[in-house]
Amino acid sequence: MPEGHTIRHLADVHAAHFGGKVLQASSPQGRFATEAWTISGREMTDVTARGKHLFFHFDGDVVHIHLGLYGWFTLVPGVAPKPKDTVRLRLQNDDTTSDLIGPTKCELLTETGRHKIIERLGVDPISYDPTTDEELRERKFHKILSSKKSIAELLMDQSIIAGIGNVYRAEILFRAGQNPFTPGRELMPEILDAMWDDARRLLKLGAEDGMIRAVEPEHLLNEEQRRYKYGQFSYVYKRNGQLCRICGGVIESISLGNRTVYWCPGCQE
């Protein structure tokens, strides 16, 4: 579920339902019980996001959430349903209940704690603002362009670019026609610029509804076009063994680090 687009989408949704309002917090599963008690009955003063990190603000206190590989939120309108016993955090007010399940991180921090987290993150393609983040972007790009690690590894490094995960990595590299195993220092700077612009576009688009849309409509099969608005399609992600939408060659995959890289040898030489 969760790459940067998901987190931004969840931030927006929570801001819409809970922002500026008093809410009740609880932890049916128990592991966030004392912290939930601390924020319960208070106003959610702000919601912020950076990369894959989500922050709920309650004046000086901050709930920091990272969904990890399979954490997610379920929002339900109306009367609060009985929580599953795995619900780490439940937020509710009169008209909405939000249940958090399976996060890798759910903790109570101060503003200082939040800043420490943000400091170790790279540039965020969604919140990037050239007038304030240009120097950071420049520094991180220099790091990429002088590294001997592969561009596939570098794109997933959250201290360089914050928010890209395994799906966007695969799709952005494909869309740039870039081989994943090229060392950063051998990368064409204009290709990196193109991938960055593409990442900004795609993640913002995905953040609108929390869905990854990396395939151009004209590259979908007829059968897929009919359900485009429901489905998640990819050029290469999890399509190993299938035929490339563009060149018809066979999509490959390989384990790199602890994740799987997918690519088309024909289009990404």
Next chain:
DNA sequence: ACCCTATGACTAG
């Protein structure tokens, strides 16, 4: 009942 997988990331050695 067990085994595997998954859009993540940390720690120990």
Next chain:
DNA sequence: TAGTCCTAGGGTT
């Protein structure tokens, strides 16, 4: 590099 943590769904014994 391996092990660990968080959870559910699907497939196989």
